Amino acid sequence: MKILVVQQKMIGDVLTSSILFEALREKYPKAQLDYVINTHTYAVVEHNPYIDNFVFITPEIEKSKLKFYRFLKTIKKEKYDIVIDVYGKLGTALISAFTAAKTKIAYHKKYTAFVFSHTVQRLKKPQHNASLAIENRLKLLEPLDITFKNRVPQIYLKPQEISNAKKYLESSNIQDSKPLFMISVLGSSPIKTYPAKYMAELLDSLVANTKDAQILFNYIPKQKTEAKAIFDYCLPETKKHIFFDVFGKSLREFLAITKQCDALIGNEGxxxxxxxxxxxxxxxxxxxxxxxxxxxxxxxxxxxIAIHLSDYIPYGETDKNEAKKDPEKYYLKLKPEFIKPELKNFLSNL
Structure with missing residues (x-):
């Protein structure tokens, strides 16, 4: 038996959808399990023991209709028995349509439902006290008679990657005997980024509440200016604890460095x-x-721990819609004074 799972685009989505493979392996121990992903997301699922093969969608394939068509023909030759479309866009529906699979599963959408043998309605509220991201993905397995079992994604690092990260941190004067924190100072976009002055205030609080804290910033080179702005807003004492130029040069390096940290704190993403x-x-x-x-x-x-504005003030669907149009207005309501006690409690329980 051959099974194909399709999940394009974002790194977090590709990682989360990898939970399907553990469940599929339990149900079909001898099946070939393949994963369609974008090339830039590979690092978070590399070495996953439940995945047999990766099928990459490259930037070239995305930009060229001819290359995408050739990609579809390649998929067709594989003669999959089951295809599970997690992404649920027109392009992935085409991938499903081109497979020879008799069982095709996806979330229900009016404009693509005809492609699939089974469609699943997304949950609006969790049924098993897990996140909706987890529950909705596992719901895609119901047509295969795989019942819900709470699962969490796992990242698999090699011993050499961990060893290299430890050596890098040591060479950067990071001391293993002192707490180390990775800070997601920036979100994937401004609409997902806590205001710089507020973030700096939280970092000041972190240093004040944690003896000998060592702080790393998670940012990519093109975000250096924005990250430096947050650094500049910090108190002089806080700046002494920030190792601004210590960061992973690749996603796998970032993962190995994060593995050495006591916690990751910051913007969702x-x-x-x-x-x-x-x-x-x-x-x-x-x-x-x-x-x-x-x-x-x-x-x-x-x-x-997760923090949202609705934890502190009355907040409805109208507010969410307005917040998407004007994120800064609503972010400014999420004052550091709300978050500091939560952060202090979080740190004390590490």
Whole structure:
């Protein structure tokens, strides 16, 4: 038996959808399990023992209709028995349509439902006290008679990667005897980024509440100016604890470095999901326009905390819609004074 799971685009989505493979392997121990992903997301699922093959969608394939058609013909030759479309867009529906699979599963959408043998309605509220991201993915397995079992994504690092990260941190004067924190100072976009002055104030609080804290910033080179602005807003004492130029040069290096940290703190995004998959405690600040239940559950394993504006003030669907249009207005309502006690409690429990 050959099974294909299709999940394009974002790193966090690709990582989260990898939970399907563990469940599929339990149900079909001898099946070939393949994963369609974008090339830039490979690092978070590399070495996953439940996945047999990766089928990559490259930037060239995405930009060229001819190359995409050739890609579809390649998929067709594989003669899959089952295809599960997690992404649920027109392009992935075409991938499903081109497979020879008799069983095709996806979330229900009117304009693509005819492609699939089984469609599943997304949950709006969790049924098993997990995050909606987890529950909705596992719901795609119901047509295969695979019942819900709470699962969490895992990232698999090689011993050499961990060893290299430890050597790099040591050479950067990071001391293993002192607490080390990875800070997601920036979100994936301004709409998902806590205001710079507020973030700096939280870092000041972190240093004040944690003896000998060592702080790393998670940013990519093109974000250096924005990250430096947050550094500049910090108190002089806080700046002494920040190792601004210590960061992973690749995603796998970032993962190995994060594995050495006591916690990851900051804006919601792929980095938080990756830290959880490395069994590192997380303290996550959600954008006001997002639904916290999509990516967080109080019952998830480990010591994880999530903060949302709705935790502190009355907040409805209208507010979420307005927050997407004007994120800064709503972010400014999520004052550091709300978050500091939560952060202090989180740190004390590490």
């Amino acid at each position: 792929g980095a938080n999901n990756m830290a959880k998959a490395l069994n590192i405690p997380t303290f996550t600040i959600f954008s006001p326009y997002l639904n916290k239940a999509n990516w967080y559950s109080k019952n998830e394993p480990g010591h994880n």
